[in-house]
Amino acid sequence: MTKPLRSRWQAALLPYGLIAPMLLLVGVLVLYPMTRGLLVSLYGGRDLVPKPEDFVGLANYGALLRSPELANALEVTILYTAGTVGLALLIGMVCALLFQVNFPGRGLARAILTVPWGTPLVASALIWYWMYDPQYGLVNYVLRTTGITTANVSLLLSPQWALPAVVLVDVWRIFPFGAVVLLTALTAVDRTLYDSAQVDGAGPIATFRYVTLPDIRPTLAILTLLFTIWSLKRFDTIWIMTQGGPSDATNVLAVSIYREAFRNFRIGNAAAIAMIGITISTAVTLGYFVLERRRELPTT
Amino acid sequence: MTRYSMLRWVSALAALLLCVALWPGQSLKGASPVEIELATWHWTEPERGDALRKIVAAFTKEFPNIKIKEGSIPYPRFEETMMVRLAGGSPPDVLVAADTMFFSFLTRGHLAPLNNLLNLSKYKGDFLQAQQVAENKGQTYGVVSEYVTYALLSNKRLLTEAGITAPPTTPEEFLAAAKKLTKAPDQYGYGTRHSMDQEAGWWYEMSFWVEGFGGKWAAGGKPTVNSPEVVAGVKFFKQMYDAGIFPKGVDSATYRRMFWQEKVAMLTDNQAVYVITKSQNSKIDLQATPTPFKPALTNAEIVLYTIPKGAKHPKEAATFLDWFYRHLKDYGVAVQNVVNSKSANEAILKQFPYLSTFVNSPLADNGGILPRGFETRQPEFRNAVLKHVVDVLVKNTDAKAAMDAAQAELEQKLKTK
Numbered sequence: 001m002t003k004p005l006r007s008r009w010q011a012a013l014l015p016y017g018l019i020a021p022m023l024l025l026v027g028v029l030v031l032y033p034m035t036r037g038l039l040v041s042l043y044g045g046r047d048l049v050p051k052p053e054d055f056v057g058l059a060n061y062g063a064l065l066r067s068p069e070l071a072n073a074l075e076v077t078i079l080y081t082a083g084t085v086g087l088a089l090l091i092g093m094v095c096a097l098l099f100q101v102n103f104p105g106r107g108l109a110r111a112i113l114t115v116p117w118g119t120p121l122v123a124s125a126l127i128w129y130w131m132y133d134p135q136y137g138l139v140n141y142v143l144r145t146t147g148i149t150t151a152n153v154s155l156l157l158s159p160q161w162a163l164p165a166v167v168l169v170d171v172w173r174i175f176p177f178g179a180v181v182l183l184t185a186l187t188a189v190d191r192t193l194y195d196s197a198q199v200d201g202a203g204p205i206a207t208f209r210y211v212t213l214p215d216i217r218p219t220l221a222i223l224t225l226l227f228t229i230w231s232l233k234r235f236d237t238i239w240i241m242t243q244g245g246p247s248d249a250t251n252v253l254a255v256s257i258y259r260e261a262f263r264n265f266r267i268g269n270a271a272a273i274a275m276i277g278i279t280i281s282t283a284v285t286l287g288y289f290v291l292e293r294r295r296e297l298p299t300t
Numbered sequence: 301m302t303r304y305s306m307l308r309w310v311s312a313l314a315a316l317l318l319c320v321a322l323w324p325g326q327s328l329k330g331a332s333p334v335e336i337e338l339a340t341w342h343w344t345e346p347e348r349g350d351a352l353r354k355i356v357a358a359f360t361k362e363f364p365n366i367k368i369k370e371g372s373i374p375y376p377r378f379e380e381t382m383m384v385r386l387a388g389g390s391p392p393d394v395l396v397a398a399d400t401m402f403f404s405f406l407t408r409g410h411l412a413p414l415n416n417l418l419n420l421s422k423y424k425g426d427f428l429q430a431q432q433v434a435e436n437k438g439q440t441y442g443v444v445s446e447y448v449t450y451a452l453l454s455n456k457r458l459l460t461e462a463g464i465t466a467p468p469t470t471p472e473e474f475l476a477a478a479k480k481l482t483k484a485p486d487q488y489g490y491g492t493r494h495s496m497d498q499e500a501g502w503w504y505e506m507s508f509w510v511e512g513f514g515g516k517w518a519a520g521g522k523p524t525v526n527s528p529e530v531v532a533g534v535k536f537f538k539q540m541y542d543a544g545i546f547p548k549g550v551d552s553a554t555y556r557r558m559f560w561q562e563k564v565a566m567l568t569d570n571q572a573v574y575v576i577t578k579s580q581n582s583k584i585d586l587q588a589t590p591t592p593f594k595p596a597l598t599n600a601e602i603v604l605y606t607i608p609k610g611a612k613h614p615k616e617a618a619t620f621l622d623w624f625y626r627h628l629k630d631y632g633v634a635v636q637n638v639v640n641s642k643s644a645n646e647a648i649l650k651q652f653p654y655l656s657t658f659v660n661s662p663l664a665d666n667g668g669i670l671p672r673g674f675e676t677r678q679p680e681f682r683n684a685v686l687k688h689v690v691d692v693l694v695k696n697t698d699a700k701a702a703m704d705a706a707q708a709e710l711e712q713k714l715k716t717k
Contacts, residue, residue, distance in 0.1 A: 063716075132549075135485065135558070136554070152547070154495075154548045156495065156497065157494075157495050242495075243496045244496060245495060245497060246496055246690040247690050247691050262383075265404070266716070
C-alpha cells in the first residue's frame, strides 16, 4: 500500500525544512559577505563604500598577479603555515606519546599542557614580544647567560629570525590542542594490536609506523587541515609583534589585507587579496576531502 | 453639557496637548537636553582625558541643555573606526582628527564646512599659522586645538659626566655626543624607534632626521624619497644604527622608560614625553633644547576639531567648538601644551617656560610628516620608505639603491587612485 501523496511530499520536504535555518545562517553570515567581498574586489578607488565610477573589473587581480609584494606575501604565508603546522603537529605528537605513558603527576602535567591554548591570543603575543625584547627580555637573558651570545639579539628586527620567532609563538599556542586531540586518538587505538606487534618482534618505531600511525591518520589529517586554515588566516600575532616587517619578512596575506584595507584604504585591492586567500583555503580543504575520499575507496 | 459635546471638548484638548508634545524640540516639561557625541582618542589617555572631562563639565554647566557623550576609541584604531562610521552614515557630532586623518576624512567628503555654523572671523587675529591646515577652497573644515612639536630632550647630568658641556646643535655633534654617552648595554646615548612594528611612530623620527638634512618626502607633485637630501638623512640614520648608540629592537615605551631611569641620555621627542619623564622621575636634570639642525626644524602633529557631514546635532556641536576655542587656555594649561591661540599661549608659556623651545622651533614643510600634495597617501609613503630603510639597516643595502627602490614602488602605487 502506497503512502498518500501529501505524506510523501512532507517526507520529501522535511530534510530541507530542517536544514533551512542553518542554510539561512550560512547565507547571511558567510555567503553574503563573501559575495559582497567578491563584488568589492572589482572596484578601485579609496572609499570604504565603492562608487559606481570606480568599477575596474578584474584590474585589481591583474595588478596583484604582477605584483612582487603579493608573491612575497604568498611565499611568507606558505613558509609560515608549513613551519607552524609541521612543528605544532610534531611537538603535539611527541607530547601525546609521552602523556600516554603512566607516570606520577601525569594528570597535572596534562592540565598544564593546555595553558598556552587557553591564553588569549593578543595576551600571548604581547608576552612573547616582551620575552624577545633585547634589553629586558627573557630570551636574551637566557642566550647571554648561557654564553650563546655576548650582545643583545633583536630577533624581531632580523629578516632571518623574525619569521621563525613568530612561528614559534604560534606553535607554542596551538600545539597543546594537537597534543590533546592526538592523545584522545591514541587512547582509542586497539591495545591488542600492540600486543600482536610485540609478539611479532616489532620495535617502538615499527610499532608506531605500522600500528599507531594508520589508526590515528584520520585525526592527524583533520588536525593538519585545521592548523593549516588557522595559520593561513593568522593576523593578530604577526601584527602585534612585527606588523609584517622587517623587510616584509613576516608579511603574510592577512597582514597585507589589513594594511591595504585599513592603512591605505584600498578596499577593492584588499578584497582581491582576500579572495586569493579564500581560494587557497578552499583548495586546501578540497585537497583534504579528495585525499580522504581516495583513502576510503576500496582498493581492487 | 451633553455627553457628546463633552467628548468633543476632551478630544480637542487631547489633540492640542499632542500637538504641543510633538512640536519639534519641545516637550511638555520644556526643552530636553540634546546629547552630542565627541569622538576622540584623547578620552583614553590619562592626562588629556581628564583635562577634557573637566573642560566638558564646565561647558555642560554653562549649557545644561547640551550633554556630551564620550566617543572613546584608542589612537591606533581611531582612523579606521571613524572611517567605517563615516562611510556607514553614523558619524559623531564632533570629530577630533590628527592632521593625516583630517586629510583622509576631508578628501572623501566626510567633513562639513564650518563657515555657516561658526563665526570664526572673530578669532582670525588669535589663530596661529597652523589653522591654515583646516582651510580648503575658501572653506574652513576644522578648528585646530593644539599641536605637538619636537625638541632635543637630554639628561644634563649624564651629559656633564661625559664631559659634554652643551647639548649638540649639529648631526655630527649629536653622533659624537651619543657615542660618548653609550656604555652598552647599561647606558645608551640615544633612543629612537627603528622597526616596522612601530611603523607609525618611527615615521616621525625618520621624517625628523630626513628634514634635518633638507629632505622632503614629496615636492612638485612627485615623491622625492630618493633625493640626495633624503638619502643623506637615511645614511645618517644608518650611521647611528651601526654606531650602536641606541638600544636595538626595543619599542618606544621601553626606551622612554630607560630615559627616565637615566639609562638613555637623549631623545628627540615631543613635549608630552617631557611631562611624562618629569612625572616619573622628578629628580632628573632634564633639558629641552632645539633640534640638532640648522635651522632647528621640528615635526608637528596638528589636532583639529571638526563637524562631520550628517552629524545629528551640528548646531550644538558648533556651540561646543566655539566655547572650546574660547577656553583653550584652560585646556592648554591642563595638558601642558601649546594651543592654537596666541593669547592663550602667552599665559601657558608663563606657567611652563620649557614649552618655549617647542613653540619657537620652525616647522618643517607640511609639518615634516605629510608628503606635500600626497597628504592622504602618507601611510603608503611611510610603509614604502621605512620598509626600504630596514633593508639599509639590517641588510646593509646601499641607501641610494634602497631609496630608489622605494621611489619606484611609490611611483607605481601612486598611479592608482
